[in-house]
Amino acid sequence: MTIAREIMTSGAECVGAHESVLDAARKLAELGVGALPICGSDERLKGMLTDRDIVIKVLAKGKDPAKTEAGELAQDEAVTIGADDDVEEILRTMTEHKVRRLPVIDGHQLVGIVAQADVARALPDPQVGDLLQALSSD
Numbered sequence: 001m002t003i004a005r006e007i008m009t010s011g012a013e014c015v016g017a018h019e020s021v022l023d024a025a026r027k028l029a030e031l032g033v034g035a036l037p038i039c040g041s042d043e044r045l046k047g048m049l050t051d052r053d054i055v056i057k058v059l060a061k062g063k064d065p066a067k068t069e070a071g072e073l074a075q076d077e078a079v080t081i082g083a084d085d086d087v088e089e090i091l092r093t094m095t096e097h098k099v100r101r102l103p104v105i106d107g108h109q110l111v112g113i114v115a116q117a118d119v120a121r122a123l124p125d126p127q128v129g130d131l132l133q134a135l136s137s138d
Helices: 021-031 051-059 087-097 116-122 125-136
Strands: 035-039 045-050 101-106 109-115
Touching: 021 035, 021 051, 035 109, 045 051, 045 101, 087 101, 087 116, 109 116
Parallel strands: none
Antiparallel strands: 035 045, 101 109
């Protein structure tokens, strides 16, 4: 059975909770990604920051991205998947929480990210289609 650590993209970089949103945006651009995990000074995952969050929660509200901390955009609790959780759990979690990216943790340590594209490469077409449909519906 396929597990998260087999399909995840490893080496995920965090943006620090106290780093500015401007610095986070630069890191997103540098890495060519649309989302970054937000980690606290304790190296624990605090949430996810997306390029959409920056636009909707900072720029559209007239906030200064150089003075807004990334941690201010973290949700109450990050939706994650365990490194040894199987693909059925990945699909269930993505569908239930309507997320396209899941931070993968081993204990409390971030070890990677499972994105919708990782799932698409690893699973048969019908399962991928079901996931895409679930993520696209209200």
